[in-house]
Structures are given as structure tokens and as C-alpha cells.
Amino acid sequence: MGTPAVRIGVVIVDDHPAVVDGVRAWCARAGIDVVAAGAEAAVAHRGPGAGADAVVFDLQLGAGPAWDDLTRLADEGRRVVVYSQHADSETALRCVELGAATYLTKAEGHEHLIPAIRAAVEDRPYTPPVLGGAMAADPRPDRPALSEREREVLLAWFSSDSKQLVAQRFHLSVKTVDTYIARVRIKYADAGRPAGTKAALVARALQDGLIDLAGL
Amino acid sequence: MTPVERELSARLHRGLRVARTVIVVAILLGLDLPNLVAGSAAYTPGWVGYAGWAVLVVVAVADAVLVARQRFWGAVRWVAAAVVLGVAVVMSAAVVPGELGGPAHITLGVIGWFGVLLFSRLGELVGFLVLHLGLMVGFLVAAGRTDQVTLVAFGILAVGVTSFQLAVGIAGSALTAVARQAATAAAQEAESRTAEELAAVVHADRESRYSQVRAVALPLLERIAGGSAAPADPQVQRAAAAAAARLRRMFAEEGDDRDPLRAELAALIDIAERRGVGVQYAQRGEPPVPPPEAAQDLLAAAGTALHAARAAARVTLAGVDGAVVVGVVTDGTPGPVAPAGPEVRTATVVGDGQTWVEARWAPQR
Numbered sequence A: 001m002g003t004p005a006v007r008i009g010v011v012i013v014d015d016h017p018a019v020v021d022g023v024r025a026w027c028a029r030a031g032i033d034v035v036a037a038g039a040e041a042a043v044a045h046r047g048p049g050a051g052a053d054a055v056v057f058d059l060q061l062g063a064g065p066a067w068d069d070l071t072r073l074a075d076e077g078r079r080v081v082v083y084s085q086h087a088d089s090e091t092a093l094r095c096v097e098l099g100a101a102t103y104l105t106k107a108e109g110h111e112h113l114i115p116a117i118r119a120a121v122e123d124r125p126y127t128p129p130v131l132g133g134a135m136a137a138d139p140r141p142d143r144p145a146l147s148e149r150e151r152e153v154l155l156a157w158f159s160s161d162s163k164q165l166v167a168q169r170f171h172l173s174v175k176t177v178d179t180y181i182a183r184v185r186i187k188y189a190d191a192g193r194p195a196g197t198k199a200a201l202v203a204r205a206l207q208d209g210l211i212d213l214a215g216l
Numbered sequence B: 001m002t003p004v005e006r007e008l009s010a011r012l013h014r015g016l017r018v019a020r021t022v023i024v025v026a027i028l029l030g031l032d033l034p035n036l037v038a039g040s041a042a043y044t045p046g047w048v049g050y051a052g053w054a055v056l057v058v059v060a061v062a063d064a065v066l067v068a069r070q071r072f073w074g075a076v077r078w079v080a081a082a083v084v085l086g087v088a089v090v091m092s093a094a095v096v097p098g099e100l101g102g103p104a105h106i107t108l109g110v111i112g113w114f115g116v117l118l119f120s121r122l123g124e125l126v127g128f129l130v131l132h133l134g135l136m137v138g139f140l141v142a143a144g145r146t147d148q149v150t151l152v153a154f155g156i157l158a159v160g161v162t163s164f165q166l167a168v169g170i171a172g173s174a175l176t177a178v179a180r181q182a183a184t185a186a187a188q189e190a191e192s193r194t195a196e197e198l199a200a201v202v203h204a205d206r207e208s209r210y211s212q213v214r215a216v217a218l219p220l221l222e223r224i225a226g227g228s229a230a231p232a233d234p235q236v237q238r239a240a241a242a243a244a245a246r247l248r249r250m251f252a253e254e255g256d257d258r259d260p261l262r263a264e265l266a267a268l269i270d271i272a273e274r275r276g277v278g279v280q281y282a283q284r285g286e287p288p289v290p291p292p293e294a295a296q297d298l299l300a301a302a303g304t305a306l307h308a309a310r311a312a313a314r315v316t317l318a319g320v321d322g323a324v325v326v327g328v329v330t331d332g333t334p335g336p337v338a339p340a341g342p343e344v345r346t347a348t349v350v351g352d353g354q355t356w357v358e359a360r361w362a363p364q365r
Helices: A017-030 A047-051 A067-075 A089-098 A106-121 A129-136 A148-160 A163-170 A174-191 A196-207 B003-038 B047-068 B076-094 B107-118 B122-142 B148-226 B234-252 B260-274 B292-307
Strands: A009-013 A033-038 A054-057 A079-084 A102-105 B278-284 B312-320 B323-330 B344-351 B354-361
Touching: A009 A017, A009 A047, A017 A033, A017 A106, A033 A047, A054 A067, A054 A106, A067 A079, A067 A089, A079 A089, A079 A106, A089 A102, A089 A129, A089 A174, A102 A106, A102 A129, A106 A129, A129 A148, A129 A174, A129 B278, A129 B312, A148 A163, A148 A174, A148 B312, A148 B323, A148 B354, A163 A174, A163 B344, A163 B354, A174 A196, B003 B047, B003 B107, B003 B148, B047 B076, B047 B107, B076 B107, B076 B122, B107 B122, B107 B148, B122 B148, B148 B234, B234 B260, B234 B292, B260 B278, B260 B292, B260 B312, B260 B323, B292 B312, B292 B323, B292 B344, B292 B354
Parallel strands: A009 A033, A009 A054, A054 A079, A079 A102, B278 B312
Antiparallel strands: B312 B323, B323 B354, B344 B354
């Protein structure tokens, strides 16, 4: 993934100053501009935050999960990268269903936050291992139908956190592993609540040849 | 009432119920029938006396059948009580005013006994008796027999008969209380017996685990003490870490943890972290609880991989479609994973400077 011609600007919504500082540092190293940061979702709706390409969003603002704020951002077509200390599957899957571009736990940030922001801005799917695990182990009866291979690959991705190791184990190329993981994300996008960001995700996946219309 | 209380109460009440049935049948056949025959002229028309008596016999027989089958009237008791009171009203209305309270007015004495048969709760019985006596007083007043002599005679009769009926009713309530106490005592005894048996099982389990520890930790300590194993030797260090993990697991199990696999995995991670390894842990899905041998195999695979970790490791636990999958990725080179039983499959992938060990248990279908 080369450096894009136009610089990426993100807004950080998080009520822990230490987390904001950490994300700022990662972004600075990656050449991503942090245009605004604040402890409330409002910071993403006004001033420079309103024009940010992506929103790094801490789900746990104040009392409980900020579902309403997340829904509003998704409805406005904002690309939201949920970055939460919540590690349970239900929360992860709900975020994706509400229209978040992706979901990662704070433990995964070090490795996955910057690639996740880049992917979100390009409307490309990005599934960090823990979100992959949540999809592979999704117990709900109305979950999207995954093929046996897709589930295996996703579970292995969760287990190993290395596409290289997954590829070696199943004798696939890393690109094929990527395709399996991306396809599952698209299936979830297609199954969930309609949101502008999801349509963009599916459209992009069609263009990239990750899926075809018959596969949906 | 708990089922045990109900059972005990039913058993204790059975004798009392048989006695009550005998009393009622004896009164109906031995006392009331001769009085009816002798005083049939007291009723107009005359057949009302016999018809009412016959209805009462039917109710008494129905009760006798229930007693024999160890069943109760239940909600039907209200219907039966209404029928019995109806009989009392119809018969009392048919009695010529002069015979009210006399020997031929058989309902006066016997109706209260039906209350005893039908109502096991004292409050209901008292209500029934009061209602019946009230109706009878009403008939006396309507017949104009409010003279002192009649009322006193009626009062003596009412108090005499009713006190018998109440005494039998109270005996029933007392038995219920006794049954409840007996049931509580029985439940307590059962509870303490269960606790004793549980303690015995826990003790046996601990004994077996101590013997495991003796087998794993003692020989190693003896070898180190004897000088045949050097503490600086990485192999010895690994064996010591494994033994320490065992010990910690054993202590972890002291708690009443319902999921030993998760507890032991946490213990393994703790050991690695104490060595300065950064461990990332994640769990997905609801892993079922595998049988102990399978859990030991899963943990053995995870332990082998974790002991080899140098600076970083990733440990995952996943439950997918009834299977349990434990995965460990390390930056070290673990020794060969011990062969697992038939229910646990392990896979090792080396690449990218890392080693990924996965062990999966799935219930045999």
C-alpha cells in the first residue's frame, strides 16, 4: 500500500488522553494527519473534524457503549474505525452491523490501527484477527452463511495473527487468504443494516474482483 | 410447600383422613338414617329428607374414593361445599317449623363434618361452619322460633357438635406443621450428607493431583539437588516451568472453577509473563468444556509452545460449532508436541520467524 497522493486526515474520538496521544504518535509516524480529537462524538461533526476522512472511535464513551453516536456517524457515511477495549464478540459484530468500517480491540492497535485506517479510507475491507474470530465463531442463527474454507481461514487468522502462517498451513497464497477474509467481511456488510459505508465497501470489492454479483 | 413436604404431609394426613371418613359414614348410616326413618313426617314433601341424605352419601363416598387413591378435592372442594350447603338449605326449608333443631333435622349435625372432609385449611373450615350455622339461625328466625329455650338448646347443640369438628380440623393443621418441620429436618440432613460426599470427592481429586505433582516436580527437584540437572540448562528450565505450571494449575483448581481449561490456560500465560514474555490473549465464541483428558492434551500442546516463547506470544481460545481450538503463536522454537489422545488433533506451522501450534478438540459424533 503506497502513500496516497492526498494526505489522509482522521479525527479521534476517545476520552482517554493517553490513548489519544498514542494514536497521534502512530499516525504521525505513518504520515496521517490528526485533524481533531476530543472526548465526545461532537468533535467529528463540527470544525475540522467534520471533514476528516476517517473517525477513530472509542465505543466506550462515558457510561456505556455509544451506539447512537456510532449509528449517526455511519448514517452520515463517515468511515468509522471502532477502537475499543471491549473484546467481546457481540460488541464487535454489532459495530460492523451498525455500519462501522472495522472494529479492533485496543490490544490490536499497535499492529492493525494504521492499516485499518488506510483500508477504511479506500473503502477496502479490513478484518483484524479478533473481529475475524468473532465472525468465525458467530453463534447467532441468522449469521451470514460462510463456506467451510472461509470459516477455517478466518479462525486460523484469529488464532495466528499472521496471513503468512495461515497461507502455509492451508497451502494457499497470502493473496488467496486475504480474499477469503475480505469476502467474509463483504458478506457481513451485505447482511447488515444498510449504510452508505457498506454500499461503498461492496462496490469497491466488486471493482477489485474480490467478489462477483453471483457470490452475494 | 416443597415436594418433600407435600409427600410427608400426605402420608401423615392419610390416617386422619381415613378416620374422618369413618366418622362421617358412621353418622350418616348409624345416626341420620334411623332418625330420618323415625321422623320422616317432619319433611314436606317426605321424599326431600331421603333425597338430601342420598346426596350427602354420594359426597361422602366420593371423598372415601379420593382418600383411598391418596388424592385431594382441590378446587372442586368449593363446588362440593356449595352442593352440601345447598342440601342443608333445601332440607331445612322442607322441615316443618316445629321439628327444626330436632332429631329429624339431620343436616344440622352432619353438614359441619363435610366441612372437615373438604377443607384442610383451618380458616376455610371455620368460614364454612360459621356460614352453615348462620343459615340455620336464619331458618329458626324465619320460622319464628326465637324463644329463649329453643335458642339455648340450639346453641348447646351447635357448640357441642362444632367443637368436635373444629378439634379434628385443628389436628389436621397441626399435622401439616409437623410435616413441614419434618421435611425441613430431612432436607437439612440430605444437604449435610451431600456436602460430606462432595468433600470426599474433592479430597480424592486433590490426592490424585498431588500424586501428579509428586511425579512431575519431585524427581526434577531431586535431580537438581543431586547435581545431575543444572539450573542453567535450558531443558531443565523448561521442565521446571512445566512443573511450576502444574503446581499453579493445581492451586487454581482449588477454586470451584467450572472451566478448568480456561483457568489452566491463564496459569500458563501467567508463568510465561513472569519470564518476561509479552502474551496477547483473546477468546472467541463459547468453547464447550472438554473432558479432562482432552483438556490435558490441549494444555500440554499450549504449554509446550508457550514455554518456548522468548519475548512474545499470542494465545487464543475459540469455540466454534462445538469444537475447542487452542492456538499459540510464539517467537521461539518449541520441542515436539507430545502426541495427544484420539480426540485431540494438533498442528504445527513454522514460518515468518514464528511457530504456531494449534490443538483442536471436537466431540466425537
